[in-house]
Amino acid sequence: xxxxGSDLPGxxxxxxxxxxLRSVRRVAREPLGALGLVLVAAMIGGxxxxxxxTAFEPNRISPRDRFxxxxxxxxxxxxxxxxxxFSRVLHGGRIALSVALLSTAVSLAIGVALGLVAGYGPRWLxxxxxxxxxxxxxFPTVMxxxxxxxxxxxxxxxxVVVVVLVNVPGYARIVRTRTLSIKESEFVDAARSMGxxxxxxxxxxxxxxxxxxxxxxxxxDIPVVIAIEAGMSFLGLGVxxxxxxxxxxxxxxxxxIRDTPWIAVAGGLPIILTTLGFTFLGETLRxxxxxxxxxxx
Amino acid sequence: MTVLAIKGLNVSFSTGDGDLRALRDVSLEVPARGIVGVxxxxxxxxxxxxxxxxxxxxxxxxxxxxxxLFEGRDLTRLAPAEMRALRGPGIATVFQDPMxxxxxxxxxxxxxxxxxxxxxxxxxxxxxxxxxxxxRVRIPDAEAALARHPxxxxxxxxxxxxxxxxxxxxxxLLIADEPTTALDATLEVATIDLLKELQEQIGCSVLFIxxxxxxxxxxxxxxxxxxAGEVVERGSARQVFNTPRHPYSxxxxxxxxxxxxxxxxxxxxxxxxxxDPRRRPEGCVFAGRCPRRVDACRAPQGERxxxxxxxxxxxxxxxx
Amino acid sequence: xxxLLEVRGLEVAFRAGPPLARRRFKAVAxxxxxxxxxxxFALVGESGSGKTTLARAVNGLQPIxxxxxxxxxxxxxxxxxxxxxxxxxxxxxxxxxxxxxLSPRMTVGDLVTEPFRIHRVDADPExxxxxxxxxxxxxxxxxxxxxxxxxxxxxxxxxxxxxxAxxxxLIIADEPTAGLDVSxxxxxxxxxxxxxxRMGLAMVIITHNLHVIRHVADxxxxxxxxxxxxxxxxxxxxxxxxxPYTAALLSANPEPDPDRARDRISxxxxxxxxxxxxxxxxxxxxxxxxxAKCGTEAPAAVGGDRRAACHFPLGAGAxxxxxxxxx
Numbered sequence: 001x002x003x004x005g006s007d008l009p010g011x012x013x014x015x016x017x018x019x020x021l022r023s024v025r026r027v028a029r030e031p032l033g034a035l036g037l038v039l040v041a042a043m044i045g046g047x048x049x050x051x052x053x054t055a056f057e058p059n060r061i062s063p064r065d066r067f068x069x070x071x072x073x074x075x076x077x078x079x080x081x082x083x084x085x086f087s088r089v090l091h092g093g094r095i096a097l098s099v100a101l102l103s104t105a106v107s108l109a110i111g112v113a114l115g116l117v118a119g120y121g122p123r124w125l126x127x128x129x130x131x132x133x134x135x136x137x138x139f140p141t142v143m144x145x146x147x148x149x150x151x152x153x154x155x156x157x158x159x160v161v162v163v164v165l166v167n168v169p170g171y172a173r174i175v176r177t178r179t180l181s182i183k184e185s186e187f188v189d190a191a192r193s194m195g196x197x198x199x200x201x202x203x204x205x206x207x208x209x210x211x212x213x214x215x216x217x218x219x220x221d222i223p224v225v226i227a228i229e230a231g232m233s234f235l236g237l238g239v240x241x242x243x244x245x246x247x248x249x250x251x252x253x254x255x256x257i258r259d260t261p262w263i264a265v266a267g268g269l270p271i272i273l274t275t276l277g278f279t280f281l282g283e284t285l286r287x288x289x290x291x292x293x294x295x296x297x
Numbered sequence: 298m299t300v301l302a303i304k305g306l307n308v309s310f311s312t313g314d315g316d317l318r319a320l321r322d323v324s325l326e327v328p329a330r331g332i333v334g335v336x337x338x339x340x341x342x343x344x345x346x347x348x349x350x351x352x353x354x355x356x357x358x359x360x361x362x363x364x365x366l367f368e369g370r371d372l373t374r375l376a377p378a379e380m381r382a383l384r385g386p387g388i389a390t391v392f393q394d395p396m397x398x399x400x401x402x403x404x405x406x407x408x409x410x411x412x413x414x415x416x417x418x419x420x421x422x423x424x425x426x427x428x429x430x431x432x433r434v435r436i437p438d439a440e441a442a443l444a445r446h447p448x449x450x451x452x453x454x455x456x457x458x459x460x461x462x463x464x465x466x467x468x469x470l471l472i473a474d475e476p477t478t479a480l481d482a483t484l485e486v487a488t489i490d491l492l493k494e495l496q497e498q499i500g501c502s503v504l505f506i507x508x509x510x511x512x513x514x515x516x517x518x519x520x521x522x523x524x525a526g527e528v529v530e531r532g533s534a535r536q537v538f539n540t541p542r543h544p545y546s547x548x549x550x551x552x553x554x555x556x557x558x559x560x561x562x563x564x565x566x567x568x569x570x571x572x573d574p575r576r577r578p579e580g581c582v583f584a585g586r587c588p589r590r591v592d593a594c595r596a597p598q599g600e601r602x603x604x605x606x607x608x609x610x611x612x613x614x615x616x617x
Numbered sequence: 618x619x620x621l622l623e624v625r626g627l628e629v630a631f632r633a634g635p636p637l638a639r640r641r642f643k644a645v646a647x648x649x650x651x652x653x654x655x656x657x658f659a660l661v662g663e664s665g666s667g668k669t670t671l672a673r674a675v676n677g678l679q680p681i682x683x684x685x686x687x688x689x690x691x692x693x694x695x696x697x698x699x700x701x702x703x704x705x706x707x708x709x710x711x712x713x714x715x716x717x718x719l720s721p722r723m724t725v726g727d728l729v730t731e732p733f734r735i736h737r738v739d740a741d742p743e744x745x746x747x748x749x750x751x752x753x754x755x756x757x758x759x760x761x762x763x764x765x766x767x768x769x770x771x772x773x774x775x776x777x778x779x780x781x782a783x784x785x786x787l788i789i790a791d792e793p794t795a796g797l798d799v800s801x802x803x804x805x806x807x808x809x810x811x812x813x814x815r816m817g818l819a820m821v822i823i824t825h826n827l828h829v830i831r832h833v834a835d836x837x838x839x840x841x842x843x844x845x846x847x848x849x850x851x852x853x854x855x856x857x858x859x860x861p862y863t864a865a866l867l868s869a870n871p872e873p874d875p876d877r878a879r880d881r882i883s884x885x886x887x888x889x890x891x892x893x894x895x896x897x898x899x900x901x902x903x904x905x906x907x908x909a910k911c912g913t914e915a916p917a918a919v920g921g922d923r924r925a926a927c928h929f930p931l932g933a934g935a936x937x938x939x940x941x942x943x944x
Contacts (some may be wrong), residue, residue, distance in 0.1 A: 012765045161744040192675050195705035197698060208722040321635050338798035451887055481825060482662035482869040508798065511871030540837040552800045554828035555872045560852065561832050564803035570768065
């Protein structure tokens with residue numbers, strides 16, 4: 001880990017970056033993994049360089065240009081307010097990706113912390129926390145979202161909180177299970193016998209061995225998060241208009257789907273492509289890093 | 298009469314970093330009713346040898362030369378279905394970990410009945426036969442034991458059940474892959490005695506893989522010493538253990554702490570390590586660690602016979 | 618030779634069994650021994666004899682249910698983490714699995730210098746890594762490797778390097794040669810012997826391999842069902858075992874010599890479970906010499922340095938009474 005690396009300069013740093021590069025190559029060698037990488041890179045690139053890639057302001061209303069079909073000027077056409085859909089999709093990608101990355105990162109941090117406590121702590125605490133995780137998990141996502149929005153009003157924060165609440169119990173359970181088995185391993189006994197305290201054991205010996213599979217799982221959860229954000233925005237529980245969001249575009253398009261189907265397509269396509277991209281990437285990562293699955297169809 | 302004859306067997310695995318030659322020019326024979334021991338340290342190719350005989354090489358492995366004749370048929374040329382039909386009634390296997398061979402959710406009796414699926418006997422006759430084999434491996438109260446599940450047996454008993462299941466198929470060849478390594482010393486010798494007794498009763502041949510020289514000396518008629526994927530020496534147990542002709546065999550025997558009854562301040566060791574199978578030396582595979590190395594060791598070594606049945610892959614080995 | 622480790626009446630109890638019928642049983646049932654400074658003491662026993670539990674109890678990884686452990690004159694049983702920490706600097710432990718006892722995501726360099734970080738000892742990590750690796754005969758280039766890139770013998774050397782990092786006075790080694798090839802076992806034993814002489818280390822070696830003990834241990838104890846059945850200087854025990862179980866263990870290690878006469882003491886049945894201890898002498902159910910008295914009366918281990926818990930200790934060259942051999 002980084003703490004150990006700073007104690008011993010040079011040790012382990014080069015292998016890590018070399019390994020990362022090799023992992024990317026291994027993922028890219030699989031056809032699905034390469035497709036996933038391309039899709040994800042395209043989405044991230046589009047969101048980051050949105051201002052360069054399009055000349056239109058995403059929120060500029062232009063009543064003369066309402067309901068224009070796709071053309072060279074407007075690649076995906078315009079919506080009922082004459083806003084350029086391509087620009088809105090790219091900017092919507094910023095919302096989707098930042099919500100996805102932020103909420104996944106927060107879920108991971110909380111999930112790992114709770115899982116470590118449950119797995120390494122005393123038995124009664126473990127039982128109590130399992131009860132808590134299961135109670136949260138048993139809430140239907142939509143109900144949870146509605147309840148939170150009623151409390152805080154529709155906002156990006158509400159979306160993030162819903163996603164975190166939905167994700168944390170799953171991550172914590174995985175971390176807890178892995179921690180329980182790592183706790184019994186000889187290298188943890190060895191650390192204890194050397195006098196290492198609980199904090200040190202969790203930081204240096206447990207966490208690095210728990211986190212790998214979890215990152216893969218999280219990358220497969222990102223599409224789910226994007227769908228939750230889109231879904232909540234579609235229902236009007238997420239970002240407020242006029243902020244561009246894929247779910248909101250989809251909603252706009254839905255109202256006029258008979259006459260101007262391209263609006264719904266413009267909202268739906270990026271959701272589908274991003275979801276597929278992250279799913280392919282996650283599954284390839286899992287196959288590449290889980291040696292037990294190697295060589296299977 | 299030879300049950301298993303391996304001649305000039307080569308096995309390679311293709312890996313990301315190039316081909317890995319796991320076995321090179323391996324030859325050995327298992328005579329009918331004979332017990333042949335294969336000894337060697339980790340990385341010597343013992344497991345690859347067994348998998349090649351059983352037709353269970355990993356997907357990236359291939360036999361690229363030589364033959365494995367089992368009762369006259371070349372196993373390297375058999376179709377997968379023919380090979381499957383042979384495993385069990387032709388060649389049975391006992392592994393190091395008996396748990397791997399037993400299904401934890403089925404009773405012993407059910408599993409023993411299942412492996413007799415080719416037999417025309419009725420259910421109760423099959424069970425009677427199972428009980429009889431459990432008695433032969435000295436499982437107390439055999440009839441009642443049939444109803445029990447694997448976890449209700451101790452490690453030594455599980456291994457004996459696995460032996461009973463392997464022998465119940467009356468194979469012509471039993472491959473025993475480190476069958477006693479996981480057992481305590483007192484159980485280990487008892488299991489060896491049992492294996493020898495059953496082998497005599499059933500009249501099968503045994504290919505016994507072990508890293509434990511003492512056990513091999515005790516059980517086996519012939520011994521094959523492997524190093525880095527090659528057979529470096531083979532002969533009768535007496536020939537190999539009393540007059541080892543390959544420097545590796547000699548050193549390996551010397552290293553065994555059991556050979557030195559008095560307290561030694563320094564135990565003998567073999568300095569160096571096994572060569573990387575991707576970069577095998579041109580000449581003798583052991584030359585890098587051999588204390589008797591001379592220039593001639595850089596040339597490839599062929600098998601050299603000293604006396605009938607005793608050969609070593611070393612140009613220093615002399616007849617007599 | 619003054620006493621470094623003093624263990625008295627040590628017991629470790631566990632609860633096991635089906636959820637509603639949990640029973641308490643003693644995995645270690647009262648053992649006494651001393652280890653002198655610079656001395657090597659071996660604990661021998663088969664699986665289930667309680668030898669590993671005993672080692673963990675001495676090291677404080679396993680709570681004890683009775684008895685006492687004193688290290689360098691200080692009672693250490695029941696000490697909490699903070700109070701135990703200085704003791705752990707002076708008493709290190711090596712675990713059975715050479716690779717599995719090394720944290721998989723740490724480099725060898727990080728692993729061997731971890732004791733310095735744990736105990737906040739000011740040291741130059743690179744210099745210490747180089748010093749420790751050379752002490753255990755590994756090239757400095759190993760510092761950047763991960764445990765899964767090591768052979769069993771190399772991983773064991775890394776384990777030794779960590780164990781000696783802070784100049785301990787005692788090393789407890791659980792099966793130091795387990796999982797190693799014959800040619801590598803010798804290397805590890807030579808290394809331990811050498812370090813012991815150089816650093817004046819005392820060692821407790823736990824093993825099932827009697828041949829290992831013969832070459833490293835000054836004194837030994839043979840464990841059966843959590844008790845010592847025989848203790849004494851190892852040379853004397855090897856020359857003439859007094860307890861039938863010791864004799865059986867000694868005869869059960871086949872030597873690589875096809876011509877050797879095989880007169881072996883074979884033990885009937887397998888060892889009973891510590892959850893169902895036999896009455897009288899606990900070994901009488903398997904003892905070829907057992908007499909009526911053995912089934913009713915537990916023998917006491919008497920004597921000074923050399924003790925055997927047996928009503929009828931064996932003389933030199935004792936042979937078992939004729940009996941058909943069974944497992």
